[in-house]
Amino acid sequence: MVQYLRHNAGVHSPGPELEIVGSFEQGETLSATDIVRLTGLPRSTVYRSLNILIRSEFLSRDPARRRYLLGPRILQLGMLARRRLAADAVVGPHLLRLHQKTRETVTFSIVDGSHRLCVQVLEAESELRQVAQAGMRYPLHLGAAGKVILAHMDRQVASIILQTQGISPGEAQQALRSLDKIRRQGYAVTTGERVPGVCAAAAPVFVQEAIYGSVAVAGPRDRMRKALGPIIPLVVGAARTLTLEIPSSTAKRSTTGSSV
Numbered sequence: 377m378v379q380y381l382r383h384n385a386g387v388h389s390p391g392p393e394l395e396i397v398g399s400f401e402q403g404e405t406l407s408a409t410d411i412v413r414l415t416g417l418p419r420s421t422v423y424r425s426l427n428i429l430i431r432s433e434f435l436s437r438d439p440a441r442r443r444y445l446l447g448p449r450i451l452q453l454g455m456l457a458r459r460r461l462a463a464d465a466v467v468g469p470h471l472l473r474l475h476q477k478t479r480e481t482v483t484f485s486i487v488d489g490s491h492r493l494c495v496q497v498l499e500a501e502s503e504l505r506q507v508a509q510a511g512m513r514y515p516l517h518l519g520a521a522g523k524v525i526l527a528h529m530d531r532q533v534a535s536i537i538l539q540t541q542g543i544s545p546g547e548a549q550q551a552l553r554s555l556d557k558i559r560r561q562g563y564a565v566t567t568g569e570r571v572p573g574v575c576a577a578a579a580p581v582f583v584q585e586a587i588y589g590s591v592a593v594a595g596p597r598d599r600m601r602k603a604l605g606p607i608i609p610l611v612v613g614a615a616r617t618l619t620l621e622i623p624s625s626t627a628k629r630s631t632t633g634s635s636v
Contacts, residue, residue, distance in 0.1 A: 396429065480600065481500045483594070484496040494513075519569050520594075573596060575597045
């Protein structure tokens with residue numbers, strides 16, 4: 377249960393609108409008086425914020441009962457969060473098994489426009505840490521985890537993404553040829569592209585036959601190079617399993633991704 381930050385308690389507040397939305401954990405419908413009592417906000421602030429939330433469809437108002445309830449945008453966000461949690465529930469155990477088998481840092485990333493969003497990280501217990509951080513966005517053209525995603529996007533889209541990174545036309549063509557190779561072999565291996573001294577292997581994850589994300593294993597260059605033989609099949613196998621097991625409802629068909 378969320379502990380509400382009362383406005384007059386001298387505690388930093390996340391903003392009146394967020395406090396008001398959070399107060400609906402206490403009831404499906406609330407009156408303005410209920411919201412004032414639950415949040416400790418001044419009545420004038422509550423009414424002003426309620427109008428903002430209604431206009432943006434985060435709340436709805438029942439005029440007959442003069443009560444407020446969660447609006448359609450909150451419901452949409454809740455559905456998205458539920459889908460994300462469903463995916464996380466599937467991904468977690470497979471990442472853990474991969475981590476236990478390789479004893480290196482394991483990450484799971486999803487497509488986020490022209491970047492990848494790292495959503496899960498299991499760090500190695502060795503001296504190498506902070507290869508990636510959960511919740512951080514990283515460019516697609518650097519590192520195995522991003523490149524394997526970029527390789528499975530539409531080639532024209534991949535070309536546009538490369539151009540936005542300030543890469544010359546000649547370098548872009550060379551990069552596209554490298555991406556073609558990654559696509560054909562089904563995995564990517566890079567060394568020192570994003571983090572100096574780090575070697576990584578990654579494989580693509582698909583949902584509804586469109587690129588959705590990637591699984592990667594990363595570690596110190598010398599140690600990873602010696603272990604790439606057994607690690608690559610493990611990474612590819614984990615990615616293929618996730619492709620089969622992640623619920624299709626977790627992602628809409630990408631307009632920029634391509635079929636398996």
